[in-house]
Amino acid sequence: MSDAYVIAGIIGLTVVTVVTRGFFLLPQRKLSLPPRALQALRYAPLAALVAVIAPEILIRDAAFVATWQDARLFAVLAASAYFWWRRGILGTIVGGTAVLLALELGLGW
């Protein structure tokens, strides 16, 4: 992860912020999207988030996670349980992280 690579990444991400937040605001005339594109807009953020987190959760060292003694899996279970119980994102983060740290620092997983 060289500095130049990260800086280029950050500059591009800044452009992404400006472009997405100004997408229909920057053109002078009011534009709108065809209905099909609006449907796709509903699924793209979900698909992108899942695409990033699924391998982070399920893959260790380039292979499918092979042991149940994996602190991250239990952290995800705890976070998921909290979310579907209370629907709060803050508790989801705190609960999952607490389980993660307890298993890693307490049990040495």
Added chain:
Amino acid sequence: MIPVRDPEFRRGFIEMMAPSLGMAAWALVTGVAMVKSGLSLPLATLMTMLVYAGSAQLAALPLLVAGAPLAVIWAAAFCVNLRFVIYSAHWHNYLGHLPRWQRMMLGYLAVDLNYVFFARRFPDLRPAPEQLPYLWGGIAWNWMSWQGASLLGIFIADRVPTEWDLGFAGVLALLGVTYSLLSDTRTWIAAGVAAGAAVAAFSLPLELNIVVAIAAGVGAGLLLERFLPSRAAERAP
């Protein structure tokens, strides 16, 4: 230029205080995750100051660590940010008459909470004089609380031992956002398809599994929109 003395500015500023607490916690996690992913303090600070988009930053981190091609990282961040594209069409009704640089500035600075509060306060889709100071007030508070909490997270993370896997808190944060997007059977299936594709295609070079998974998830969603009628979809969990 920013109307700080306007009573509407104060109103927008104060109204944002309570709801931004949750956002500040999110910023703290983002700050911690940036440093724990291996970004140096200056680069983490640069990222929060310029990018100013928590979900996109968190999604970009594992990809940066893996050395993914920048185009893949930007494409993933673009998809994560697509909700702003929808907001921007709405913003045009209120801000479309302003000079372009001002539209760009306001668009860049207006985050989810600004949109939600503004749309609730001004349901009529037309410009009014009290709108700009109100919006600037909310923007000012959100920017300061977000950046303050993010810098605090960066500072804390630098002092926490590396064995603490705190970077994973960023993944848990994204997990919560993902769950909040699962509203019916169709979104659940599309998410399942995207997850399966991301893992199954993991061995592809250049982190292309991300692109494959996004395409598979959106494709599945569009097929479901066509073939799974919405009433049947809504009856399910």
